[in-house]
Amino acid sequence: MKRVPLRSLLIAVGLALPFSLQAGNTPAAVPATKTPSPKYVFLFIGDGMSMTQVNSAEIYAKAIGSKEVGIKKLGFSQFPVAGMTTTYEAGSFITDSASAGTAMASGNKTLSGIINMDPGKTRKFATIAEQAKAAGYKIGIVSSVSLDHATPASFYAKVPSRGDMYDIAVQLTQSGFDYFGGGGFAQPKGKNKDKADVIDLARQSGYTYVNSREAFQALKPISGKVLAVNATLQDASAMPYEMDRKPDDLSLADYTRKGIELLDNKKGFFMMVEGGKIDWAGHANDAMANISDVIALDNAVAEAVAFQSRHPNETLILVTGDHETGGMSIGFAGTKYATFYDKVSKQTMSFQAFTDGFMKQYKAEHKGTGSFADVIPVIEKTFGLDFAKMSSDEKTQIERAFVRSMGGEIEKNPLENDYLLYGGYDPLTVKLTQILNQHAGIGWTTYSHTGVPVVTFAKGAGQELFGGYYDNTDIYRKLVRLMKLRVNANSTVAAN
């Protein structure tokens, strides 16, 4: 395929060269490879997914079907290559999704909150997706959260703040990328709802916009550039948690399969697919929502694996995380050496569905007058908790959280502890998932991300580059090298 000089392209659009490609920043960590350049590249990102999240899904998958101890491996955890990846950002050992996305998409460390700009917010970075686009690949971006969220944005936008979601969305419409699918937009008309609707801007840029299951399924390669927003959006314009998804709702796997159908072409494609709500469930310390979204991501990966079976020598599939969320562990002090993962399977909806559903309605109906006895049957049914078998301390914790949810203050439970106890979530809901998780033997240490390294699984053309222990910026470097997008000493893209 025809390649264009990258330096010229970058200068033309006013971009700095990626850090790793500037003089003196030779990507020495990338070993020489004779692997042919993969034509089809999938990058799956489990937001907030590290080894514990993957292994928890494997334990869960085994535990719900059998009393036998063992794991049922996911599809992607059976990939032939697995490496460990550090995720720290420029100013902290704990990254956010903006700096982690920037690292993987552009090879540069920056500060949390910043997308594809340096910590001083002056230089802009080219992304792997832009470089691939310039080299002739078609580009797809899929996410279960809103398409203007930090992780998907890291592949097409450059903004000083991830909160500039309208700016991000506008850059989406200007990206020229071929396929966007999944969640919607957090600020489609800007923060003050006074800007041009990004859907209109996308249409003006030539995108076919769909947001129904039927229109989505009717999409064909002749549809041209596509922006597909899910019909059902749950929280913050994101697709529903997998455990809340109705049979008629499209899944992350549906968006991935459609992407393959639309992007498949002789010059190849690069598709990034994010399982974004693994992270959100981690923040809320909700193991069941976390695990089921890891499994949803694995189902999406299965679509790529099916495609790869038809193009075995030309396809690379990577599955990684951008950071760990929650300090999740397969072990809790109260259960010592035992785990009971089948217990979380009793939870019937995500923390979000419970907060937005029952809790919202109950609070509206019982302003300051709620009775804890009222809610116990609902709690028992929704979370599979049995009050008769709980310790008095657990019951006290739950009742205090209920009072706090209803707006009351608690004696001996000062407000200085509110964040440690509830992390800003609905107090009753978060306490219920925490205690259910503890019964299962699952512990959490934080409502934020952690610095625990993530795992990168690889299968296909070039997989051998992704073993070992390396940094998230190396994912960019390895991909650029492998896809022959590497800028050499003459700063031009090496010809194929």
Place this chain on the structure above:
Amino acid sequence: MKRVPLRSLLIAVGLALPFSLQAGNTPAAVPATKTPSPKYVFLFIGDGMSMTQVNSAEIYAKAIGSKEVGIKKLGFSQFPVAGMTTTYEAGSFITDSASAGTAMASGNKTLSGIINMDPGKTRKFATIAEQAKAAGYKIGIVSSVSLDHATPASFYAKVPSRGDMYDIAVQLTQSGFDYFGGGGFAQPKGKNKDKADVIDLARQSGYTYVNSREAFQALKPISGKVLAVNATLQDASAMPYEMDRKPDDLSLADYTRKGIELLDNKKGFFMMVEGGKIDWAGHANDAMANISDVIALDNAVAEAVAFQSRHPNETLILVTGDHETGGMSIGFAGTKYATFYDKVSKQTMSFQAFTDGFMKQYKAEHKGTGSFADVIPVIEKTFGLDFAKMSSDEKTQIERAFVRSMGGEIEKNPLENDYLLYGGYDPLTVKLTQILNQHAGIGWTTYSHTGVPVVTFAKGAGQELFGGYYDNTDIYRKLVRLMKLRVNANSTVAAN
């Protein structure tokens, strides 16, 4: 070198074939390899060491020398190959060191507490060290905890209970292995102190016994079989925590270097070196003791790396963990996205040294009459905590723990919570390390082990077998295959 038929050997000593080598249990996961059989094999086991422990040591090593964000990699974390290893045992997702040691040493899953026997406690398993010994390798076993502890015992003993420490020690004296070094014996004369001293038994079996630094340093290959017990033993006949080690005390690296000197011979050697107190520090939620013992293990690995540089094509070095301990995370709710690893460097001694030193003396001198104000200066000096800057809740937690340490009971702090709060440790000590760790941004979820997979790093001849994601029993299988100890369909050891 001459190889003997394994089946004959095993039958002769009354052993069952390892599970993985029985008919129908082909170790299919082990890919074919053309790598020459390594002559020198090192297996380093960080007890309780998973990715978080390794990365924490790397963050700490960087943080104490620089304000810059980044990691200072350990020697072994720079090894070219890294894989992930599941650790579950036959009856639980969370293993202990006996079943994990059995898995790595014999390729068999068993129950926690059992060493080299099946869950029914009837069949015995041959170990990789015994198989290597039979094939002509010299064998060394080093541990920073007592030599009769579960991990070292897994390479030479077969007992229904790891608590049978005298039986284990007797089996050590009968093993014929060439070098034992590190900690001492927990029950040298049996539980009731009425049995023959194992040191005498070892001498009768031809071992040269040393337990002084001078005698240790004088050991030469002509010393024959060696049993070297550290002059200074801290808790449970273990070597001191690295942070409590006096300049004159021998280190894990010293025991490793001496082992290399004594074992080096034309037919090769197999040496297992355990950093056993990483685990003990994890149980006690003491990050500084944990990190410094990971660094001590890395220093021991450096001795193997130095040896390997002289025998690059004949040496394999593996560094793994037997399980994770503590649910350690690089992130705590109270510090959100920040970490402050330099804070733990202010801790001047291990939890154990504080409990055995100051606390023991203070409790003896102030039976029920202690004053919290008395101990605050000691706490501040020992753990680098500043009471003036702590939250009222933290101060309350510490004062309650102090009262509990002094034998009092706490209103609003019922005994049902004692284990959750203190895990059976001295209440004040464990609360101090927990709060110091929280200030550093380090969280813990349990006082026990967890099911979080561990990392296996590999360097040298056959390293390529140790990438990917596999089970701890596969470590045995891969080693047996690589060292040509594998039993083929005819159940004999394949000739070299």
